[in-house]
Amino acid sequence: MNALPALEILHVTKVFGSTRAVDDVTLSIPAGQVLALLGQNGAGKTTLIDIALGLQHPDPAGGDADGAAGTARLFGMAPREAIRRSLVGVVHQTGALLPDYTVGQTLRVFRGMHARPLPLEQVVAQADLADLVGRRVGKLSGGEQQRVRLALALLPDPALLILDEPTAGMDALARRTFWRLMRAQADAGRTIVFATHYLAEAQDFAERTVIVKDGRILTDAPTDDIRHLDTSCSLRISVDEDGPAARGRTDLERDLRALPGAGDWLIEWPPGAVTIQGSGLDDAARLLLSVPGAHDLEIVPSSLEDVFAELTA
Numbered sequence: 001m002n003a004l005p006a007l008e009i010l011h012v013t014k015v016f017g018s019t020r021a022v023d024d025v026t027l028s029i030p031a032g033q034v035l036a037l038l039g040q041n042g043a044g045k046t047t048l049i050d051i052a053l054g055l056q057h058p059d060p061a062g063g064d065a066d067g068a069a070g071t072a073r074l075f076g077m078a079p080r081e082a083i084r085r086s087l088v089g090v091v092h093q094t095g096a097l098l099p100d101y102t103v104g105q106t107l108r109v110f111r112g113m114h115a116r117p118l119p120l121e122q123v124v125a126q127a128d129l130a131d132l133v134g135r136r137v138g139k140l141s142g143g144e145q146q147r148v149r150l151a152l153a154l155l156p157d158p159a160l161l162i163l164d165e166p167t168a169g170m171d172a173l174a175r176r177t178f179w180r181l182m183r184a185q186a187d188a189g190r191t192i193v194f195a196t197h198y199l200a201e202a203q204d205f206a207e208r209t210v211i212v213k214d215g216r217i218l219t220d221a222p223t224d225d226i227r228h229l230d231t232s233c234s235l236r237i238s239v240d241e242d243g244p245a246a247r248g249r250t251d252l253e254r255d256l257r258a259l260p261g262a263g264d265w266l267i268e269w270p271p272g273a274v275t276i277q278g279s280g281l282d283d284a285a286r287l288l289l290s291v292p293g294a295h296d297l298e299i300v301p302s303s304l305e306d307v308f309a310e311l312t313a
């Protein structure tokens with residue numbers, strides 16, 4: 001079974017009125033991978049997840065009723081079949097919990113719906129709910145309720161966990177707790193696919209990040225490659241308009257261009273300054289500071305937010 005992708009989406013499109021929520025997306029996720037679907041609100045993450053789960057159906061190709069619709073497969077099966085076989089656990093952002101039930105009652109009710117559920121104590125431990133078993137679900141914090149949803153998703157002992165913005169609305173501590181629990185699930189070998197609009201969550205947790213915008217995949221790369229972009233900086237140094245740095249601009253630019261890595265830099269000369277964008281700018285900073293008439297050096301690292309904004313601009 002492991003040779004088959006845990007999740008495979010082929011040429012899936014979903015249009016709502018004039019909105020192309022998902023636009024010809026193809027994505028294959030091998031078993032055991034931890035993947036973040038990263039995108040801003042409305043990017044199409046939930047629609048994509050709903051299609052992967054068989055909760056929505058892809059449109060026929062070209063909007064033509066006879067055109068072949070794209071397909072979604074989980075472990076090579078139709079989504080509903082994979083769910084029926086307890087291969088998939090899902091954590092939605094919000095949704096059906098029974099507020100008057102205690103955590104223990106909730107888990108017992110849902111446990112009864114699965115053919116071969118995990119022991120109750122095991123999911124209680126995996127979702128860190130031991131202190132909350134007797135508490136009414138409606139009285140729990142948002143972060144605690146998400147841990148109940150996680151426990152419910154773990155009950156069938158699924159090979160694949162799909163989470164749609166699982167930490168939305170949680171404070172930093174609750175978020176940290178949640179991802180600590182998820183780390184254990186990843187280490188146990190489960191395939192994990194989660195939607196998020198927090199870059200840090202993708203960065204900290206996912207080995208692969210798929211950035212979605214306007215229903216399309218903008219980037220699909222190992223998270224380390226996306227993180228690598230983060231090492232780029234922007235450097236700005238003021239130069240006196242009539243000073244030697246400005247007058248010797250041609251020589252200075254030639255010297256800058258001769259530095260290692262300069263081939264990838266964007267060097268500009270706005271009035272009264274030199275700016276450089278790129279990575280490995282230490283040598284450039286040293287060179288510029290040695291030029292008479294150049295002063296007030298600023299180096300601003302681009303954050304992942306900047307990288308994301310750049311990629312989705």
Ligand SMILES: Nc1ncnc2c1ncn2[C@@H]1O[C@H](COP(=O)(O)OP(=O)(O)OP(=O)(O)O)[C@@H](O)[C@H]1O
Nearest residue numbers: 016019021039040041042043044045046047048197
């Ligand atoms: N049932 C629907 N009817 C009409 N439009 C819809 C429907 N579902 C989604 N959309 C639209 O499709 C687009 C993608 O929505 P989707 O919920 O998939 O995005 P998302 O990335 O999950 O966003 P969020 O982070 O806000 O949950 C949005 O423009 C949304 O308004």
